[in-house]
Amino acid sequence: MPTPRESKLRVLIVDDSSFMRMAIRGVLSRAPNVEIVGIASDGVEGVEKALALKPDLITMDVEMPRLDGISALKQIMAKQPTRVLMVSTLTCEGAKATFEALEAGAVDYVSKNVSDSKDAQSTFQGELLSKVREASVSAVPKKALGIERPRIVRPAEVRPSRFAHRKIGFVGIGASTGGPVALQEVISRIPVNFPHGIVVAIHMPKAFTGPYADRLNARCSLSIREAADGDIVRGGEVLIAPGGRHTAIVRQGNNLVVRTSPTTEHPQYIYIPSVDHLITTMSEASNGAMLGVILTGMGNDGLKGMKHLKGKGGVTLVQNEETSTIYGMPRACIEGGVADVVLPLEQIGFEIGKIGS
Structure with a gap:
């Protein structure tokens, strides 16, 4: 968020629940450098106030009367692109709506998990x-982020793989904020x-990784699913580490196999699931015969894993600043x-696809 010398982050809250409006306002009002510039109780009012107030950031509920959050988001992105943080329920339906919102231009989402429980x-x-802090430093959307189908590449455009002379048998990918849309583009x-x-x-939270894997599987040519203990890492398949746990890759005979564990077993990792843990263990299991890829995201998760991979003789690829939601x-x-x-995001999938071809 802005430093004390900078102007405050101007936030518009859009939610049909008076309880949630109060909860969000209560949290953000106590945050330094945040100013609540408006509150709206449905999507129609949200669009009107977004265009009139021109906030730096909008928190947007998904399910609202008159105009739902996704429809409101699309109108805002078409008329006045703004950073939008969706407020989503931790359900399968909430996950589906969230991914649709991200493709429509939302920067990120926050789980609606408020009850009488102090822990919650x-x-x-x-x-x-x-999430507000992360969204405040993200790139302002220029337009809705629909996913294009892979374009046809003319033979003259095809260049040899940058990794043609490197031994690569596996690929490990890590991402965070902006990652759901970026990963779909790559895969x-x-x-x-x-x-x-x-x-x-x-x-991602536990409730989201399964629906996300299903969404990718329906939209991409590779076989994609949420990983489970004992899964073998096979060619032509993409395994998505389950939310709420950490995922390691271990060698079992001639195979690389998935092993998940509770977060309590690895308290050193702040981010869940940990990219560092995945890439470090995968580089060990493959003896460095892998490509590590880091996409958009806040923080530095993945740096230690990539260092470990480099030490094992592996190769690495990262997304450039210009195409990252958060660099x-x-x-x-x-x-x-x-x-x-x-590489820019639109080239990463092509480059991975050339390995071993």
Whole structure:
């Protein structure tokens, strides 16, 4: 969020629940450098106030009367692109709506988890402040972020893989804020006959990773599903690390196998599921014969894993600043000297797809 010398972050709250409006306002009003400039009780009023007040950030409920949050979001993005943080329920339906909102231009989402429980209230407050802080430094959307189908590449455009002379048998990918849309862009450009197994760690709650994997599977040519204990990492398949736990990759005979564990077993990792843990264990299990990829996200999760991978002789690729929603995770790898290749988002999937072809 802005420093004390900067102007305050101007926030508009849009929610049909008076309880949620009060809860969000209560949390953000106590945050330094945040100013609540308006409150709206439905999507119609939300669009009107967004256009009139021109806030820096909008918190937007999904389910509202007159005009739902996604429809309101699309109108705002068409008329006056603004950073929007969706407020979503921790359900399968909430997950589906959230991913639709992210594709329509929302920066991120926060889980609606407020009850009489002090633990639940504390969790919600912490997540809301964290997500607002992250959203405040994200790129302002220029337009709705619909996913295009992979374009046809003419033979003259096809260049040899940058990793043609490197031994690569597996791919590990990490992402956070902006990651759901970015990962779909990457995976959608990898051909169905891709010979290497892919494992992904993306910071998501438990209720979201399954529906997200199903959504990707319906939209991409590769086979994609949520990972489970004992799954073998196979060519042509993408495994999404389950939310709420940490995922490691271990060697079992000739195979690389998924092992999940409770977060209490790895208290050193702040982000869940941990990208560092996934890439570190995967580089060990593959003896460095893998490509590590870091996409958009806040913080530096993935840096330690990529360092470990480089130490094992593996290769690394990160998203560039211009196409990152938040440049934190890629920048940490670049500044840490562990990025072999830096590419814009639209080229990453193509580059991965050329490995082993």
